Amino acid sequence: MVNTAHSTVVTAQARRSDRRDYRVLLWLAVTCFFFVSVVTRALPRGLRPFSRADGVHESCLEEARRMANAVIPYAFEW
Numbered sequence: 001m002v003n004t005a006h007s008t009v010v011t012a013q014a015r016r017s018d019r020r021d022y023r024v025l026l027w028l029a030v031t032c033f034f035f036v037s038v039v040t041r042a043l044p045r046g047l048r049p050f051s052r053a054d055g056v057h058e059s060c061l062e063e064a065r066r067m068a069n070a071v072i073p074y075a076f077e078w
Contacts, residue, residue, distance in 0.1 A: 018076070025075060029068035030061075037063045 033050070037060040040048045045055075050067050052058060058066070 022072065022076065026068055026072050029072050030064045033064035033067045034060055037061075037067075 037050065040050070041060065045051055050063055052066075
């Protein structure tokens with residue numbers, strides 16, 4: 001017989017670990033993008049690297065979260 005209980009526990013632990021790693025990376029990315037967003041507010045809107053193309057105004061935190069959510073999933077695609 002195959003011991004599936006052990007493999008289920010290992011899989012659940014791996015998922016929890018991945019979730020924790022994702023949250024930590026997301027927090028770090030939001031923090032970094034927040035500082036970039038604050039600094040780039042001094043630039044004209046057309047020269048900002050992360051501004052939305054449709055011209056909608058976002059706060060620095062919203063912009064940082066949007067960029068982090070766009071970048072971080074690529075770290076888990078292997």
